[in-house]
Amino acid sequence: MALVVQKFGGTSVADVDRIRSVAERVAASRARGDQVVVVVSAMAGETNRLLGLARAIAPSPDDRESDALVATGEQVTAALAALALQQVGVPARSFLGHQVRIETDSAYGRARIVRVDVERLQQTLAAGTVAVVAGFQGVDGEGRITTLGRGGSDTSAVALAAALGAEACEIYTDVDGVFTSDPRIVPRARKLERISYDEMLELASLGAKVLQIRSVEFAKRYHVPVHVRSSFNQEEGTWVVEEEATMNEVSVAGIAHDGDQAKLTLLQVPDHPGVAARLFGPIARANIIVDMIVQNVSEKGATDVTFTVPRGDYEKARALAEGVAREIGAQGVTSELNVAKVSIVGVGMRTHAGIAARMFDVLAAESINIQMITTSEIKVSVVIDAKYTELAVRALHDAFIGSAGTEAK
Amino acid sequence: MALVVQKFGGTSVADVDRIRSVAERVAASRARGDQVVVVVSAMAGETNRLLGLARAIAPSPDDRESDALVATGEQVTAALAALALQQVGVPARSFLGHQVRIETDSAYGRARIVRVDVERLQQTLAAGTVAVVAGFQGVDGEGRITTLGRGGSDTSAVALAAALGAEACEIYTDVDGVFTSDPRIVPRARKLERISYDEMLELASLGAKVLQIRSVEFAKRYHVPVHVRSSFNQEEGTWVVEEEATMNEVSVAGIAHDGDQAKLTLLQVPDHPGVAARLFGPIARANIIVDMIVQNVSEKGATDVTFTVPRGDYEKARALAEGVAREIGAQGVTSELNVAKVSIVGVGMRTHAGIAARMFDVLAAESINIQMITTSEIKVSVVIDAKYTELAVRALHDAFIGSAGTEAK
Numbered sequence A, B: 001m002a003l004v005v006q007k008f009g010g011t012s013v014a015d016v017d018r019i020r021s022v023a024e025r026v027a028a029s030r031a032r033g034d035q036v037v038v039v040v041s042a043m044a045g046e047t048n049r050l051l052g053l054a055r056a057i058a059p060s061p062d063d064r065e066s067d068a069l070v071a072t073g074e075q076v077t078a079a080l081a082a083l084a085l086q087q088v089g090v091p092a093r094s095f096l097g098h099q100v101r102i103e104t105d106s107a108y109g110r111a112r113i114v115r116v117d118v119e120r121l122q123q124t125l126a127a128g129t130v131a132v133v134a135g136f137q138g139v140d141g142e143g144r145i146t147t148l149g150r151g152g153s154d155t156s157a158v159a160l161a162a163a164l165g166a167e168a169c170e171i172y173t174d175v176d177g178v179f180t181s182d183p184r185i186v187p188r189a190r191k192l193e194r195i196s197y198d199e200m201l202e203l204a205s206l207g208a209k210v211l212q213i214r215s216v217e218f219a220k221r222y223h224v225p226v227h228v229r230s231s232f233n234q235e236e237g238t239w240v241v242e243e244e245a246t247m248n249e250v251s252v253a254g255i256a257h258d259g260d261q262a263k264l265t266l267l268q269v270p271d272h273p274g275v276a277a278r279l280f281g282p283i284a285r286a287n288i289i290v291d292m293i294v295q296n297v298s299e300k301g302a303t304d305v306t307f308t309v310p311r312g313d314y315e316k317a318r319a320l321a322e323g324v325a326r327e328i329g330a331q332g333v334t335s336e337l338n339v340a341k342v343s344i345v346g347v348g349m350r351t352h353a354g355i356a357a358r359m360f361d362v363l364a365a366e367s368i369n370i371q372m373i374t375t376s377e378i379k380v381s382v383v384i385d386a387k388y389t390e391l392a393v394r395a396l397h398d399a400f401i402g403s404a405g406t407e408a409k
Helices: A016-031 A046-057 A063-087 A119-126 A152-164 A197-208 A213-222 A245-249 A275-285 A311-328 A355-365 A386-400 B016-031 B046-057 B063-087 B119-126 B152-164 B197-208 B213-221 B245-249 B275-285 B311-328 B355-365 B386-400
Strands: A003-008 A035-040 A092-095 A102-104 A113-116 A130-134 A137-139 A145-147 A168-173 A194-196 A226-230 A238-241 A254-270 A293-295 A302-310 A332-345 A372-376 A379-385 B003-008 B035-040 B092-095 B102-104 B113-116 B130-134 B137-139 B145-147 B168-173 B194-196 B226-230 B238-241 B254-270 B293-295 B302-310 B332-345 B372-376 B379-385
Touching: A003 A016, A003 A152, A016 A035, A016 A063, A016 B046, A035 A063, A035 A119, A035 A152, A046 A063, A046 B016, A046 B063, A063 A092, A063 A130, A063 A137, A063 A145, A063 B046, A063 B063, A063 B092, A092 A119, A092 B063, A102 A152, A113 A152, A119 A130, A119 A152, A137 A152, A152 A168, A152 A213, A194 A197, A194 A245, A197 A213, A197 A238, A197 A254, A197 A332, A197 A379, A213 A226, A254 A275, A254 A311, A254 A386, A275 A302, A275 A311, A293 A372, A302 A311, A311 A332, A332 A386, A355 A379, A355 A386, A379 A386, B003 B016, B003 B152, B016 B035, B016 B063, B035 B063, B035 B119, B035 B152, B046 B063, B063 B092, B063 B130, B063 B137, B063 B145, B092 B119, B102 B152, B113 B152, B119 B130, B119 B152, B137 B152, B152 B168, B152 B213, B194 B197, B194 B245, B197 B213, B197 B238, B197 B254, B197 B332, B197 B379, B213 B226, B254 B275, B254 B311, B254 B386, B275 B302, B275 B311, B293 B372, B302 B311, B311 B332, B332 B386, B355 B379, B355 B386, B379 B386
Parallel strands: A003 A035, A003 A168, A035 A130, A092 A130, A102 A137, A168 A226, A194 A238, B003 B035, B003 B168, B035 B130, B092 B130, B102 B137, B168 B226, B194 B238
Antiparallel strands: A102 A113, A137 A145, A226 A238, A254 A302, A254 A332, A293 A302, A332 A379, A372 A379, B102 B113, B137 B145, B226 B238, B254 B302, B254 B332, B293 B302, B332 B379, B372 B379
């Protein structure tokens, strides 16, 4: 008898029929003798509907109230899923974040889990009951409802799997697994059978959108095997696991892209200590996640600093940057809204030399200008004009992954 | 500076515009120097939408999960109302039942409030912040979410007003106040300026639908003045208050009717001690509220027992009654779905003799057959064929209240 956590995303619980399918799938797991904790997202579209109401009232709604508002989406699904399970003869009970209890910090809208207390879930499982947990939500030290950011239900699921010592965390979604690239752009992209936590981390943070990045961090830290698979069929998906020796045989596991980026440059920044902190301090306090930062070599005591932020945070970031530019005597701020980041990822890069150079060659051959570059041990990312995104991804896929394997369905 | 609780019902928060109006009204109270606790219902239609989802999955959904589900309706409104207040410059914060905390028993779907802890609300008010509380919901000793039954937000509001020692509890609704009868049936019905708790209790329990009956019980017990008024205009509504001497001057304050009734009769019930308990015990345990009970004088050791239940509970009640009938050797069960209860209410009945007799005369003059009768100190109720409801109400209004006063708008 195994204990598994099964997480169902928005499209997997999109309507009453889909919720019934979830119940049948959970019932089948249980019939095989597994103990199951189910984690659910809001029904597809519900979070946006709720945010739409909030924004109709307040253009920049208070984060605390937004969280109390949108957390209802998962509460609804959890109750409906519990009802659907009961309806197929499976004892089930729903739990909200504060009932579990999943404690987070107070960073409303993108809170981090600080503690998970699974005693009540364990009692529930021991009684032969399936626990259905509302994903995406927690409660802070003040007792206020928090949410974990887009995709936060993945993190809820992995955190629960870790705390419960579950055998696996299954992430049910509307795709068949993790692909070598986005199948909508690269028709020859193929499903990976296994991928390491580190590769998945890079892919998740680079916009692959399959798993929330924090969920992968949690899975890596607590050694939780994560199985990303489709809720629409019975196929095996992709296992996200510890790094294995065979993974080093290929240099690049996947090509990721993120078109949701904006680029800002502070011109002629006086080059002395503390300037970077004066710029990025206020941006961090505004909870804006800066992705890439490039600072040119200083000439004549002044330098240009360029950085990227999620496009949704562009207005706020631009206002903050302009304030800082005035304060520190920079010449001004320029920005570009239509940029994209394209990345190649693979643990094999550690042992295969010249991967970055080959990437730049491939892009140059397509006459794509590289605006920014960052690298890590297992990835190379470049920022390019957004209109070349598809071209770049296809060219890189052809070069590094090729046409081997089955095509994406 | 007064402390007031203002409760806004479903039609008063039906959409974003209405929620903005609520914020403006609360802001105006606050500008007059009042401290305000706002209690909100779900947006009109939302509770039914959620119950519809539940019933699409489970024809008789589990009460616990239903409560967790429908409680989201008020949670959404509370967050939106807090945002709307912030938007007009009023510091505001939403609270859920378990955050306040409003503790109830575990009668899911129709829970009773057992304790209200207002410490956090008082801290919030002391900080100059408006507290917006999700009505209709509480939390039981197990930490599970409960709801207080239809109209439960009224009770939330009055319970909070009592616990806070508020000067008044204002119930904002889509009618101008409490009327001498239903203006849709009796165009000449007029708004009452003041009505006693006892009269309101009878009217509420008799289907006047303006206030949940438990809210009036709370108000009476804790001497909370309740002001029922429209959220669509600035007019004074009806004050529900302690009985006053002038109230005795009129014999009948109002005519109520309740068309949502079903009648069941157990035929030839063996007439010996304990039979009533065997019948009404199971019905009470099924949480069905029996309204009227009539037992005829026993002849030849057997008697007929007739009782009424809310029409929605008819199927369950009928099944239970048939089971009991077989057990105790009654001849069978007959029932009638289309009955209505019509009542006259007034504290003046205590001092005016012959009110009941005059009521029966009025109905007889319209050839309306009376099927059942119950009386209390301040009311007389009759059960009649539902098709005569309007006729009976109009005739009784003409006879007891007449055309005095202004017509209903």
